[in-house]
Amino acid sequence: MMKKATAVLDFGTSKVLVLLAEESAYQKVTITSAGMAQYDGFMNGEWNAPSEVSDAIASAIEAAEKKVGTHIKEVYVGVPGEFVRVYVIESSVALQGADPKVTSADVEKLQRQATEMLDRPTGVIIHRSPAWFKVDGGQKTLEPVDQKGSTLEGMIGFVLADQFFINDVTERLKELGVEVRGFFSTSVGEAMQMIPFEERDHTAILVDVGYLSTEVMAVEGDALIWQKVLPVGGAHITLDLTYGLEKPFDMCEKIKRAYTFNAPKNTQIEVQGENGQMESFSGEQVSMIIDARVDEMLEMIDDAVKKSGIRLGNWSNVYFTGGGLMPMNGARVYAAGKLARNVREAAAKTVKLKPAQIYASGSGLLELVYNTIEQEEQDEGLFDRIKRVFKKR
Numbered sequence: 001m002m003k004k005a006t007a008v009l010d011f012g013t014s015k016v017l018v019l020l021a022e023e024s025a026y027q028k029v030t031i032t033s034a035g036m037a038q039y040d041g042f043m044n045g046e047w048n049a050p051s052e053v054s055d056a057i058a059s060a061i062e063a064a065e066k067k068v069g070t071h072i073k074e075v076y077v078g079v080p081g082e083f084v085r086v087y088v089i090e091s092s093v094a095l096q097g098a099d100p101k102v103t104s105a106d107v108e109k110l111q112r113q114a115t116e117m118l119d120r121p122t123g124v125i126i127h128r129s130p131a132w133f134k135v136d137g138g139q140k141t142l143e144p145v146d147q148k149g150s151t152l153e154g155m156i157g158f159v160l161a162d163q164f165f166i167n168d169v170t171e172r173l174k175e176l177g178v179e180v181r182g183f184f185s186t187s188v189g190e191a192m193q194m195i196p197f198e199e200r201d202h203t204a205i206l207v208d209v210g211y212l213s214t215e216v217m218a219v220e221g222d223a224l225i226w227q228k229v230l231p232v233g234g235a236h237i238t239l240d241l242t243y244g245l246e247k248p249f250d251m252c253e254k255i256k257r258a259y260t261f262n263a264p265k266n267t268q269i270e271v272q273g274e275n276g277q278m279e280s281f282s283g284e285q286v287s288m289i290i291d292a293r294v295d296e297m298l299e300m301i302d303d304a305v306k307k308s309g310i311r312l313g314n315w316s317n318v319y320f321t322g323g324g325l326m327p328m329n330g331a332r333v334y335a336a337g338k339l340a341r342n343v344r345e346a347a348a349k350t351v352k353l354k355p356a357q358i359y360a361s362g363s364g365l366l367e368l369v370y371n372t373i374e375q376e377e378q379d380e381g382l383f384d385r386i387k388r389v390f391k392k393r
Helices: 050-068 104-116 163-175 186-194 234-245 249-258 283-308 331-339 356-378 382-391
Strands: 004-011 015-023 030-038 074-079 084-094 124-135 151-161 179-185 204-209 214-220 223-230 268-272 278-282 317-321 342-345
Touching (some): 004 050, 004 356, 104 124, 124 223, 186 317, 223 283, 234 283, 249 268, 278 283, 317 331
Antiparallel strands (some): 204 214
């Protein structure tokens, strides 16, 4: 079977990432190349340095191309949480016939009805997925077809992308000679790939701690049902160290990476200074600075989930990903203690590149793109209509 190559473009808060992958009959998705470029990211729905974004995209694409000797002409683009809004709509339809049962047409009708109930939200729909269906108030399921009853109910999740982001990125890529094949939610890709289905069957939380911000999201079934972006990330930990220790930012990054949560108070942390000499810092002093910021971050996460109205079971897991916190030594155990919940690191199944947390969102995006294309080949749905819109631009 001939391999099919696909490129995705993922915008993080400090890096632009391009991944190239191939699909074959033997291994579903294999990452063949990765290109990365630093940039100043985004906050509050805007680029922090708009004039640098196109150069970062071009550099990431060029780096990915060089590794495999190919030319990227089209990409699928991941939309970061900063540029999306999440809505959920509950709807119902009456089942027809002498001995009524759910058909695929009923499911599609319910989802179309939910779409019409969105009440003119701003943005472009890039995902429409079911959180659950119920027949006559019965148990939740994602496969209601052929169940007998009189009424089909469902909760449908929608992810809408900011029109500014779509227009801006499309134009930037056009200037680089690259066509946009479609836009996908990076958050949806991460959640679908990294959280086991049996946990999504109820409700699960995924936290992506980035460089400048943190995305907290709730997933049920196949849908993203809630998301909030918090203005804190790994860079804030480093910045606190620069103030507290009065040392350069790059050196404080090294101190952060060398730090271990809950280490003995008499621990000394040694890193290489600007002059090449090793410098030693009190573990207790570093702990006071780092723990204070991380405690605040975890409190913000916990508070956001509580205020969301999302109901979690006592044994529900919270999944963490991203390069802002989990790469730190002992972070998972520390977060579990502070949140009083089981904390797991979201393991991206296709990520062979290290550190995995850095490539997790891009990997999830790839998986989502391939799964959507596979579904598209079976029937024409929302994805096709969206894709045609972009191809007409």
